[in-house]
Amino acid sequence: MPHKSQFERISKMKKPRRIIFLATLVFIIGINIAYYNTASLIYEKANIISFSSESIYLYETDIRYEDIRNGIEKIKNSFPKEHITI
Numbered sequence: 001m002p003h004k005s006q007f008e009r010i011s012k013m014k015k016p017r018r019i020i021f022l023a024t025l026v027f028i029i030g031i032n033i034a035y036y037n038t039a040s041l042i043y044e045k046a047n048i049i050s051f052s053s054e055s056i057y058l059y060e061t062d063i064r065y066e067d068i069r070n071g072i073e074k075i076k077n078s079f080p081k082e083h084i085t086i
Contacts, residue, residue, distance in 0.1 A: 035059065 039046035050057045055064045
């Protein structure tokens with residue numbers, strides 16, 4: 001069983017990770033709110049993300065499902081078909 005000092009060291013190591021995670025989360029939420037507020041001044045229907053049967057609309061970018069499928073196929077084809085394990 002580890003000593004008490006080792007437990008204290010482990011618990012202190014987790015604090016910076018939590019702080020960085022929460023700071024990143026707050027930053028991303030802040031960017032989304034700023035984008036929505038700015039876009040709502042220009043457009044009547046400002047959307048951060050919306051879905052349709054043909055595409056995904058994300059931050060004024062239209063991503064078609066066909067493009068996603070093609071990208072996945074290119075990634076799959078870049079890997080060799082047979083693997084040799086040593």
